[in-house]
Amino acid sequence: MNIFIINSGSSSIKYQLFKMPNTKPICTGLVERIGLENSIITHKLLKGDEEKIIRKTMDLVDHEAGLQQVAELLTDKEVGVIKDPREIEAVGHRVVHGGESFASTTMITKEVKAEIKKLFSLAPLHNPANYLGIEVAEKIFTLAKQIAVFDTAFHQTMPPVAYRYAIPQSFYSERGIRAYGFHGTSHKYVTAKTLQYLKNDKAKIITIHLGNGCSMTAVNAGVSIDTSMGFGPLNGLIMGTRSGDIDPSIIFHLVNQLGYSLDQVNNLLNKQSGMMGLTGFSDMRDILKGIAAGNEQAELAYDMYAYRIKKYIGSYAAVLNGLDAIVFTAGVGENDCAIRQMICAEMDFLGIKLDEEKNKVRSASLREINTDDSPVKILVVPTNEELEIVEQCFELIEKQPSVLS
Ligand SMILES: Nc1ncnc2c1ncn2[C@@H]1O[C@H](COP(=O)(O)OP(=O)(O)O)[C@@H](O)[C@H]1O
C-alpha cells in the first residue's frame, strides 16, 4: 500500500513515500528555508542500498510553491517514483493544532477540514500550511484517503496541574483554553527510541526538540506529563522567529501605549521575534556564521537560546523528581554541537556531564554523548516524524479497512 507523508513545518516541508507495511521509504525529501532566499529542495530516491539524490536551489515564497515542486518531482519522468498520482492510496498529513476536537489520528472529512481551519489563528505558521497540504494532496492524489496526525495528540496525557492556566475556570470549561502542547509526533518518536535504547520503559526523560520551532517535554514512563508549548505553538523556548515565553504585559503595553494592532502584535511575536528578532536571521546556520564573524548580537541570542533551555531542564527535572536522560532532536538539536555544549555546561549538579569529544562526532544515528561517569545519559536521537505518521496511518487503515473502499 503506497502511503505518502507530508510534514509541513514552519520553514520546511518534509515528505516520504512508503510501500507499507515496509517502513523503509521509497523516496524522501526536504524543502527547507521556505520564505527565505535560496530555498533548498533535496529529493532522495532509495532503491535497495542505492541512493540517488537531486538537489535544487530556488526561491520558494511559501508552502504552496514548495508543494508544487514536490508534486513535480514525484511524477517526473527521470527522477519520479510514481507514474500516476492515482498509485497513492493514502496521504498522511502532519497537522499541528488539533485543539479540543482531535486526540488521535483521524480520517480527513469536510468537517475535519473545517475544524482544522478554525484553529488557524492558534497556529498561524502551521495549520494554514497543513490545510493547504491537504487541499493540494486532494487535487493531486485524487484516489487517496487523506489522514491527519496531530502534534497535540501525544500531550493529551498531561495532568490538569500542567495543562490548566490560572485564569477563571470557565475559560477552560466553556472555551477550551488550556495548554495543548506540540511537536507531539516527534516527542513520541524519540521517546520510544530512547526507552528502547535505555531498556527501561519507566525512565524519566526530557526530550528537547530544537527545529525552527522548539519545545521540550517531560516524559515519565513514556507519557508526556508537561511540555513547554501551550495553547498555541508560541510560548516556551526561543525559536527561529517566535519569542517563546514573554511577560503578557508586553502585549498590553504594545497595544495601549505604542499603538500596535493585535494583528501586528501577532505578527511580531510569531514571525519577527526569536532568533530573527534578536539577530536578523532565523536559521541557526546563519547565526553560527554571525558568531564566527564576531557578531555580538548573534552571541547574545545564542546564549539566551541555551539559557532558556537550561531553565526548562531544571524545572522538568524537578517535576519528574529525577532524570535518566535528556534527548536532543530536530534540525538544531541533531546538528549543532555547540548549542548542546552550551546547554549542558555547568549542569553536573543535576548529573548531566557532556563528553566534548563524543558531542562533536557527526552521525545520522542515535548516539550517546555523555561521559562514562555521567549519572544522566545525554542522547542525540534523530527524529522521524514521517515514519511515526505513516505507522499511525497504517494502523488506522488496518483497524478500519473499510476506509479504503
Ligand atoms: N548543521 C546545522 N547546524 C546548526 N543548525 C542546523 C544545521 N542543520 C540544520 N540546522 C537548523 O535546523 C533548523 C530547522 O530544523 P527543522 O527540524 O528542519 O525545522 P522545522 O521542521 O521546524 O522547519 C534551522 O534553524 C537550521 O538552521
Ligand SMILES: CC(=O)OP(=O)(O)O
Ligand atoms: C509546532 C512547531 O513549531 O512545528 P515546527 O517546529 O515544525 O515549525
Ligand SMILES: [Mg+2]
Ligand atoms: Mg519540524
